[in-house]
Amino acid sequence: MDIPSYSLAERDRRWQLARDIMEAEGVEALIAYGEHECADLAPFAPDAYFTNDRPGAIVVFCRDADPVELTWSTLAVADHIEATKRGDELWIPPERIRVAKHAAGVVEVLREHGLDGAAVGVLGLDPYPPFHINPIMPHGLWNQVLAELPEVAFKPVGLSYLFATICQSEEELAVVRHSAETGDAMAEAMLEVARPGATEADVYAAGMAAAYRRGLAAPGMLLSTGPGFISWGPPAWSYRPQAPRVIEDGDVIMAEVFCRFGMKETQHQVAIAVGDPHPDIEAAATVARASYEAGLAAARPGNTFGDLADAMRAPLLEADAWNIHPLVHTLNPMGPVCGFGEGLRRMPEAANYGRLFDLPTMGGELPLAPGMTFAFEPNAVIGGHLTNIGGTVVIGEDAPIELNPFTAQLLRSKS
Structure with missing residues (x-):
């Protein structure tokens, strides 16, 4: 199996993007705060984008100098030594790595470069949908930075980062394709074990094992099963002490598979009919497929998100x-997202709940451009029955590139 990797030319391209962001925003430094390592779905990791290393750091660019990486512990240093x-081929040399992922570490770097009265851009002060509707920067850390550097003009630059990085390079697209191929392997493995008598855990384990065998270190999955449902999320037994459900004839298995390789994410919508599903499942599958095809027709330069x-x-x-969830959203990085959830009010049970918030489409003004990656996840609820299909799609020069046509349909159990 040919495993893609990143070159130093890719490093230089990304570091130049950081400097382009600084110039466009009129700042003299850029602080990239990264979410802690082992974060689950859709991690906020601009630090790893610039380091190609273990996530969970703060990366600081000061003027034309090479970046400084502030790690949270000596563990990252030990890994760097072994690598x-x-x-x-490492991007950050030892002399530019410090165990100082805290306010004092940030302040020290800025002062060393004479920037204690400058304008500084920050990644971590903007919302990062869908999971971080509020900024992810820790309140305590940032308050200390503000107190230590009252003369610095800090400026959120998340939108500039999105625009600068959302069109993938050829090296990045090779990594995306490898991730997408792994997603198909996961779906095929799940299909093999999807039969009456198997449990949700059997299906989940088959998919995850296929990813691990291909060297994918951070797969994830949402999973629901039954004759018909509107639930969408991780299996209940992953967070509540209860047994995995046993699959029955007439069930459908609906899953969203997340693959992340080289910090590039692909998503895959796995829908498996076990036996003959409810007619509303078939009808919803037809609508979802029509939505998928309509998306392909619109996924071209010249249109907007x-x-x-x-x-x-x-x-x-x-x-x-x-x-029940977005029909489409950007990947690499996450950002613009299609609205969802308003139909939940149709369910009679909805009246029993407090305030229900549905998400409107965000980032609709984004112009589509070659190299952008999207999660196509058309889903339709008819009569309380959900069908969800789709995969990852890349915007091409003239036409979209489907990386996962296999999961863009209702699959049928082989039992």
Whole structure:
């Protein structure tokens, strides 16, 4: 198996993007705060984007100098030492790595470069949807930085980072394709074990094992099973002490598989019919497929993300169906996302709950450009029955590139 990797040319390209962001925003430094390592879905990791290393650091660019990496513990340093012994091509040299992921570490770097009265851009002060509707920067850390550097003009630059990094390079697209191939392998493994008598855990384990065998270190999965449902999330037994459900004839298995390789993410919507599903499942699958095809037709340069979201919503509106989660959103990085959830109010049980918040489409003004990656996840609820299909799609020069046509359909159990 040919495993793609990143070159020093890719490092230089990314570091130049950091400097381009600084110039565009009129700042003399850039602070990239990274979410802690072992974060689950959709991690906020601009630090790893610039280091190609273990996530969970703060990276600081000061003027034209090479970046400084502030790690949270000596563990990252130990890993760096061992990687050097192995001959790995590392981006950050030892003298620019410090165990100082805290306010004092940030302040020290800025003062060393004479920037204690400058304008400084920050990644971590903007929302990062869908999971971080509020900024991810820790309140205590940032308050200390502000207190130590009252003359610095800190400026959120998340939008500039999105625009600068969302179109993937050829090296990045090779990594995305490898991740997407792994997602297909996971779906095929899940299909093999999807039969009456198997448990949700059997299906989950088959998919995860396929990813691990291919060297994917951080796969994840949402999973629901039953004759019909509107739930969408991790299996209940992953957070509540209870047995995994046993699959029965007539069930459907709906999963969202997350693959992350080289910190590039692909997503895969796995829908498996076990036997003959409820007619509403079949009808919802037809609507979801129409939404997928409408998205492909709109996923071209010259359109906006809003155009794409509207195109994918049209088949649902025509069928009087609704979507429980986004129909489409950006990947690498996450950002613009199609609205979802308003149809939940149709459910009679919804009246028993407090305030229900549905997410409107965000980032609709984003122009589509070659190299952008999207999670196509058209889903439709009809009569309380959900069907979800799709995969990762890349915006091409003239036409979209489907990386996962295998999961863009309702699959049938082989039992």
